[in-house]
Every structure is written in structure tokens, then in C-alpha cells.
Amino acid sequence: MSRVYNFCSGPAALPEAVLEKAQSELLDWHGAGVSVMEMSHRSSEFKSILASAKARLSRLMNISDDYEILFAQGGASTLFAQIPANLTHGFNSACYLDTGAWSSKAIKEAKKYTNVVLAGSSKEQSYHTVPDFATLNLDDSAAYLHLCPNETIGGLEFADLPDTSLPIVADLSSTILSRQIDVSRYGMIYAGAQKNVGPAGVVICIVRKDLLARSSDTLPTVWNFATLAANDSMINTPPTFAIYLADLVFEWLEAQGGVAAIEQQNIAKANALYAAIDGSDFYANPIDPRYRSRMNVPFTLADESLEATFLEESKAAGLRTLEGHRSVGGMRASIYNAMPMEGVQALIGFMRDFEGRYGK
Numbered sequence: 001m002s003r004v005y006n007f008c009s010g011p012a013a014l015p016e017a018v019l020e021k022a023q024s025e026l027l028d029w030h031g032a033g034v035s036v037m038e039m040s041h042r043s044s045e046f047k048s049i050l051a052s053a054k055a056r057l058s059r060l061m062n063i064s065d066d067y068e069i070l071f072a073q074g075g076a077s078t079l080f081a082q083i084p085a086n087l088t089h090g091f092n093s094a095c096y097l098d099t100g101a102w103s104s105k106a107i108k109e110a111k112k113y114t115n116v117v118l119a120g121s122s123k124e125q126s127y128h129t130v131p132d133f134a135t136l137n138l139d140d141s142a143a144y145l146h147l148c149p150n151e152t153i154g155g156l157e158f159a160d161l162p163d164t165s166l167p168i169v170a171d172l173s174s175t176i177l178s179r180q181i182d183v184s185r186y187g188m189i190y191a192g193a194q195k196n197v198g199p200a201g202v203v204i205c206i207v208r209k210d211l212l213a214r215s216s217d218t219l220p221t222v223w224n225f226a227t228l229a230a231n232d233s234m235i236n237t238p239p240t241f242a243i244y245l246a247d248l249v250f251e252w253l254e255a256q257g258g259v260a261a262i263e264q265q266n267i268a269k270a271n272a273l274y275a276a277i278d279g280s281d282f283y284a285n286p287i288d289p290r291y292r293s294r295m296n297v298p299f300t301l302a303d304e305s306l307e308a309t310f311l312e313e314s315k316a317a318g319l320r321t322l323e324g325h326r327s328v329g330g331m332r333a334s335i336y337n338a339m340p341m342e343g344v345q346a347l348i349g350f351m352r353d354f355e356g357r358y359g360k
């Protein structure tokens, strides 16, 4: 067996220790005599896994009792519709900040449910920066303000939040648990698991309890946040194995020293990679340096015609999935929590070597 460094944006690399533990428990989970995949979601065994996942996530993110943790399905893309469907009931509009591909998709879906007030957009700047929060167009009577603090495709990340009385709803799919955040500043956080938490199939939702009152009975039952909360994420069969894997990742994260410790590693990894890009005329990253993503690092080669060779040779060197998103081209290295510093160093070493051989 040989494992490579996997820079895929999602589904992304998982910690090897987690995969090994899952492997060791695959046929017989804790003496149950069956795999987690084969047990009833209503069994006491699975209920203990679900409870463990919630408790660990609460500790890792310091989530207070004011919030409900839900495990939803359908990917973050389903939440793009589910959120306005639940949270705009009784309101005439919702504010959206447009900072890239994922916020744009969220806006497109929200328009099917409500009047979208564009709070600000950096589209004119090719999404290479973040709109000035001081000039945002906010409707005080809106249901919420939606934003995407890490644009996975563009490689744009911002840590600050706008100053507003509106509940902030944030798509943290590609940045959850990578840095410390103050959950109490959010009305709702959601994140598809397959970037930084676990396998595809489950979406983590952290919803302030008062917002659950907005969910109307007219919603499809499985879409209703209040019903989901009342049934502990089990209106119907939840993605049990994905939740189990998420719990193992949370356990691994606790063993790493928690979010504060992993954040320091993420800073070191991103700094090293951006320094390598900036220190060369051969590579470039277009993002406003104040808003460069720690998780997704896009870069271009000065000579575009070398891209295919770069991808071919990097793959042969054990560095997998470095191609940029089809909509932006170039390269992209996703360096989530599970990517060790050694993987980033291996990439930097390859980039230097490649430049040495193909650069002018």
C-alpha cells in the first residue's frame, strides 16, 4: 500500500490515524458484532456515537446551550435552499454577501425563496478581495445576512464579520475547525463534512435555538430545522457512517490539542506555501494578501503551457489533485487540517525543483 499527499478540495484527505481506527473497527464496532454501517440508527450503540460527535464538536468549537447541533443531508448545496426556506418565514428579504463561486450559488438558490438584498460584492474585482464592510448595503428588516468566509474555489478567506444586528448565517464548509471562531456571533453555521470533517454525506449545522421558531409546518418534513432538532437529527435515517467518521475526526482533533493547536499548524503551512509562491516569478497567487485562504491555495504558472506537465509530474511525485477548479484553471492546493506540514514541504520542494528545470 502506498498513500500519497492528497491536495483535493473535497472530498479531501482524512487523517491517516482516523482511517486506521475506522478500519480496525469496521467489522465489529466495540464488540457489537456488526459494523457501524449495519446497525440501526435507533440502537443505543449508534445513539452513543451521535451523542459523542455532538459533545466533541461542542467542546472543540465552544458551542453554548443556546445552539442546536444538527446533522443534515444533501450537501451544503441543499442548505443553500433549505436555509432561506426555513429562516425567511415571516420576513420579506435576506441579505447576501457575494465573495465568490459558493456565495453566488447560495444567492441563486435564495432568490427562489425570498428577495435577496446584495449586501456587497467583489465580483468586479474578480473575487480577489472582500468588499469593505463599512459600505455594506444591509436591510435591517431582513431575515439574516449570509456569507461564505472561505471561498474554496477562489481561495479567498476572511476572519472578521460585519457589524450588524442581523443573525449571521455562514457557510463554513471549507474552514470549519481550521481556526478558532466565536460561535456566539453567528445565528447559524453550516458545513458540508467532506472538506475538513469527514466523508461526504453529512452537513453539520449549528443553529441558534431562537431561529428554529421560524421553521414553518408547511416545509417538507425532512427540511424543517425545528423538526430535525426535535428528533435529534433523526427524522429519517441519518448518514450514520459519515457521522461516525466525523466523530473519529473530532476525537483526532482533540488529541492534536484542539482547534487552537491545529490553527497554529494551519498558519505555518499556509505561510510556507505562500512564501514559496511569492518568492518566485514562476508562480503567482492573485488574491489580496489580507484575504488569502489558509485552506485553499490557488496558484498559476507564469507559462500556462507548462500546466499539464506540472500536473503530470507532481502526480508522479506523489502529490495528488493539484489542478484548480474547472472554472478558474491553474493549480490549487487544498491544505486542510489533515494535511501534515510534511505534505506542504513536499509540494514546495517539488515546485522549486520544477522551476529549476523549466524556469528561465
Ligand SMILES: *Cc1c(COP(=O)(O)O)cnc(C)c1O
Pocket: 010, 074, 075, 076, 077, 078, 102, 148, 150, 151, 152, 171, 172, 173, 174, 192, 195
Ligand atoms: C464544497 C462546498 C459547497 C458544496 O458542497 P456540496 O456538499 O457539494 O453541496 C458549498 N460551499 C462551500 C464553501 C464549499 O466548499
